[in-house]
Amino acid sequence: MNVIDIRNLTKDYGKGRGVFDISLHVEKGVCYGFLGPNGAGKTTAIRHLMGFTKPQKGEAEIWGMDCRKNGAKLKGLVGYLPGEIAFPKMMTARRFLNYMGKLRKMEKISSRAKLEVASGEESKDTGTETDYVARLLQLFPLDMGMKIRDMSIGEKRKLAVITAFMHDPEALILDEPTSGLDPVMQEVFIDFIRSEKKRGKTILLSSHIFHEVDAVCDRISIIKEGRIAADFSADELKEQKQWIYKVSFETERDYNRFNENDFLCTNKDPNRLTVRLMVDMDGLNRLIPVLSGLNVTDISEIPYTLEDHFMKFYKKEDELQGEPEGGAGIWEVDEP
Template sequence: MNAIEIHNLTKTYGKARGITDISFSIEQGEIFGFIGPNGAGKSTTIRTLLSLIYPTSGSAAIFGKDCIKFAPEIKREIGYLPSEVFYYDNMKVADLLYYSASFYKKDCKKRIKELVEIMDLDITKKIDDLSLGNKKKVGIVQGLLHSPKLIILDEPTSGLDPLMQQKFFELLEEENKRGATILFSSHILSEVQRLCNRVAIIKEGKIVTVEKISTLKENNYKKFTVETSEQIEREYFNITGVNHIAANGNTTSFLFKGNINLVMKKIAEIEIENLWIEEPSLEEIFMHYYEKGV
């Protein structure tokens, strides 16, 4: 049984774009990335999955249970961090966390203490006295305090400094080792690349592809950087399989997908000073998907 099953999920807002025929599944124990720029439909998908909004058509299930029919039951097993967190300003952090813990039929005090220490959070302060980063820390602790089986994170690192981001990633990896499934939604591709096993790319409300990170990086594309003795026109490498050509003086770089012998023959016809063949970053692969309008 998969942790999440989404079938042809559609949400329309009149003329405004929502999501169209979204389908993918997430295995139990997986860290799954959901990437796309702001406005692509990530938050709409997540809110529909959590039955915070209802779909126009299609269905979604969490741990084999329909997300609408079994919403209250499912939510006990989920930790959710929205992209923006809003709280009662006059509450102290400690009061908010213990109030949140009261919704679950378990003693969360020990876990709250552990999480507060990891995230370096002062729980004696009032919510309205906190910075954006510290409010995000409160959201993280609130989402994890009941040791959920499924963790859903929507743009979770905004407002966190780099050191705290690193601590947060380590915390998620520990939660995953404990057995938690994680859906990690972000437009920051290096985060997804660092944490996730597989990724769904969403564009304009539709899924472009669902792939293993390793497949995206290793099997489909190579990044070539060619340094030549004399400057050449970037069009020289405009052959089948070559995309995203960039020229800077005597150095030309591009992504290549296909029979590598074709591009090597082309390179062999010119005087080169140096040649690098690397795996592209997920960022470069991602931009390729968007520019090509896949």
């Protein structure tokens, strides 16, 4: 059963901006990763799901309900973490969470005393809602008395994570949930998402971070210039018959002769006479005879990752020329 359905959704902001005829479906219990660079259309799609934006064409539904028509109801049911968070700045974290608890009719959290229990400021507690919030506050610790105005970016992001999850919603829509969190907190978040998945939660998560998407998502789509460029399961990615090789050549002549071929190189380093290339089975059969005719000083196979898969859709070979070793700008992750 699908919890989230986007069908042929179009919102054209002009000049090629927006989303164009996108469709995606998230089944119950699935964590779905929405991967794309700045301006690709992730937030635009997510805002349709939260009912903030009216589609020009197509539909956005959660639990079969039209997101625009049932916006108010869905906002209460879904856990939402916006890409840009607008908190009431003068409130403390405690007051804000109390306020959100009341809005969501969380009986146990709606009194100040109970939230103090949840934040560990008093000792014993009570029912499950409070226990769940207590767990969130343990994982993402915050000074509950601090005004939001005075919080750092990461502290605000932690507050946003707690706010999205505090009512223990069945479905969550998270727009770049870990941006601004430090690496330790990012790992805490990844572990937390894994445990929530085990509890049957349905999660749509947009991200720039390959490692995070790889770690938690069962299904992934790559969005490029407002269109879904690829949609695949984590298992399909593992089964891809693709190989990455890093090859070093003895002389500049060997390096140049190799580059006369049309292999998909994700990195070329003319100073080190090294290329990093991606091949499928056909490519591998072409590669072997080419290399055997050249002086190669080193060759190593590197595991094929989500980042490599992403690059197939995003990077043209000529854009990669002259980039530093392993370089893919903001997308870079270390090779194992």
